[in-house]
Amino acid sequence: MTLSRLAATAVATAALCCAGAAHAAETWSLVGDYAPASNPNGPWTYGQLIDGRQDQFSALAWHAATASYGIAASGQVFIYRNNGAVTDFGIAPGQVSLESDWGHAAVQWTAPKAGDYRVVVELGGTLVGGPGGYGNNFAQHGGVAVDGSKQGEISFINNVKQWDFTVSLAAGSTVLTYVLNPGFANGGNTQTQITVSAVPEPASALMLAVGLGGLVAWRRRRA
Incomplete structure (x- = not known):
């Protein structure tokens, strides 16, 4: 030859x-992977921040009666998916909400192996309310932390905030997305989308x- x-x-x-390599690249989605009754659910853990601290994460138990992680009731912090056909509380059909009216809802993704990962986080969405009420963009702050270290935090009242970054992680490293309670109960439902993609090696x-x-x-x- x-x-x-x-x-x-x-x-x-x-x-x-x-x-x-491109075909084998792995991608995880908060919305696509969301599943009830299993916490953690693969690399996803649904929970809350204790005292609003990024290094104090606690998982929430699944409650079948309210179809949510954490009890979907006044005075509680919880995470749920809108399984209805219309936008409700500012959450579009099929989307996941971090409800922070009475606490600091958070979702943690844990790296299954060492490598480079692209992380895309979007907090907020439509301002449309629904049959149950309004919400989505009235929590004071949302943010992202890697291994307990804050990467970014911003007020997003009546707005949508997105983070898009690539980070090298060890196996077991965590990416935490959270919504902080504003100090009062007022429309804390916050539509949240998180996608994590493994970056293929050359x-x-x-x-x-x-x-x-x-x-x-x-x-x-x-x-």
Whole structure:
């Protein structure tokens, strides 16, 4: 086989390897993975912050009677999914809410293995109310913390806040998304979307292809 054909074969092999790596990349979604009666649910844990501290996270028990993590009642902090057909309390159908009227609702994602991860968090959504009432953007602050260290926190009253970042995590590292209680009970339902994607490692075959391609170019220049 000639050197140029070898390089072409290597490039094709690299493309297949990269396609396989992209196909194998893992993605986790708070909305897509949400499931009742299991806490933690794979890498997801539904809970609250004690005293609003990012390093004091506590899981909430599932309550079948109210279909929520934590009891969906006055004086309680809870997390639920709107399983109805219309927007209610500012939460669109199928979306998950961190209800922080009476506490500090939070969701924690735990890395299953070491690697680089892209994290996209969106707090807030439509300001439309619903049959039950309004909500969604009246909590004072929301934020994200990695291994208990705050990455960002902002007031998002009547607004939507998004974080999009890539971070290197060890196995067991945590990404925490939270909504802090404003100090009063007033529309603390907050639509929350979280997506975590593993960043594929560079394929060694691609490096081989690049090297062979450079060698071919060098040989041609010398010819």
